[in-house]
Amino acid sequence: MKKHLIILMFVMLIIPSIASASWWNPFSWKLWNVFNEKSSEIQDVKNITKEPEKKPENIIITNKSVDSKEDRKEQAKIEKERKALDAQKDALRIAEEKFKQQQLDIAKQAEQLRQEELKRQAKEQEVILDEEESDKTSISVREITCTERPAGTYYLLPFNIKGEWISGWIQVKIADGNGGTVVKGFDLDKSNIGDGFIFSQSGRVLGGSRNIELNAGLIATYQINIHSVVPSYNRVGIRSYSTSSLIAEESGRFTLPSCE
Numbered sequence: 001m002k003k004h005l006i007i008l009m010f011v012m013l014i015i016p017s018i019a020s021a022s023w024w025n026p027f028s029w030k031l032w033n034v035f036n037e038k039s040s041e042i043q044d045v046k047n048i049t050k051e052p053e054k055k056p057e058n059i060i061i062t063n064k065s066v067d068s069k070e071d072r073k074e075q076a077k078i079e080k081e082r083k084a085l086d087a088q089k090d091a092l093r094i095a096e097e098k099f100k101q102q103q104l105d106i107a108k109q110a111e112q113l114r115q116e117e118l119k120r121q122a123k124e125q126e127v128i129l130d131e132e133e134s135d136k137t138s139i140s141v142r143e144i145t146c147t148e149r150p151a152g153t154y155y156l157l158p159f160n161i162k163g164e165w166i167s168g169w170i171q172v173k174i175a176d177g178n179g180g181t182v183v184k185g186f187d188l189d190k191s192n193i194g195d196g197f198i199f200s201q202s203g204r205v206l207g208g209s210r211n212i213e214l215n216a217g218l219i220a221t222y223q224i225n226i227h228s229v230v231p232s233y234n235r236v237g238i239r240s241y242s243t244s245s246l247i248a249e250e251s252g253r254f255t256l257p258s259c260e
Contacts, residue, residue: 137163139224139250146202146259147195153203153259155214158196161226165190165247168226169239172199174212174256175219182206182214187231187239188224197222202259216258224250 139161147156157172168188175181184199186192200206205213212218226248231239 135163137161137165137226137228137248139226139248141222141224141250141252142196144220144254144257146257147198149198152201154198154201155256155259156196156198157222157254159224159250160196161188161193161248163248164228165226166228167230168224168248169231170197170222170224172197172220172222174200174206174214175221176212177219180212182212188226214256216256218256219253220256221253222251224248 139159142158144155144157147154157170159170161168166189169185170188171183171185173181173183182200186197186199200214202214205211225241225246227241227245228247229241229245231241233239
């Protein structure tokens with residue numbers, strides 16, 4: 001009995017020590033620390049790779065109703081300024097177009113005035129030319145014809161002289177086509193011009209380079225010179241004029257008509 005009591009006391013003393021010993025407590029074993037360290041490392045890796053959380057920025061809390069009202073006022077002001085600027089641009093564009101149109105109108109009016117001035121000058125020049133032409137001495141020769149005179153039938157070369165003149169001369173040269181020629185001439189002044197130049201009787205034989213019978217079909221030429229001075233004559237009666245005194249001349253040819 002005493003032996004059993006000793007064993008019981010031994011057990012009672014040793015059991016608390018065993019229960020409190022760390023080697024006896026499985027939760028205090030380092031074996032579990034290995035798993036805890038691995039889990040901690042995995043968690044650390046996850047924390048490192050995980051994107052850092054954004055910190056919320058400072059949020060300014062304002063009165064939205066007040067801000068909206070101020071914004072509307074500012075927007076209305078900007079819109080008003082924009083419309084005013086657009087109106088100024090439109091007014092400037094309209095003024096520029098109006099200015100360009102005015103320049104075109106001025107250029108058009110200037111061109112019209114220039115054309116009118118040119119027309120006026122042309123008319124004045126025409127008037128001057130007409131006046132000069134009317135004052136200018138001129139000769140007009142009509143078709144040769146036959147005229148009856150008391151002595152018989154004659155050839156008449158009708159012409160007249162317009163304008164101021166003093167003297168002149170007319171010359172008719174008749175050719176028979178075979179080398180024979182006859183020259184008839186006459187000094188002119190205002191008292192003897194008459195209806196023209198009666199230079200020969202029809203059918204008459206005239207002497208020149210050789211005798212020529214004046215009949216229809218013969219070719220003749222004429223030359224008329226009009227001067228503004230009285231001619232001067234030498235001792236043998238040949239007249240002469242200064243070159244500057246010639247104011248009109250006319251020449252041509254004709255065919256003797258039939259006077260039968």
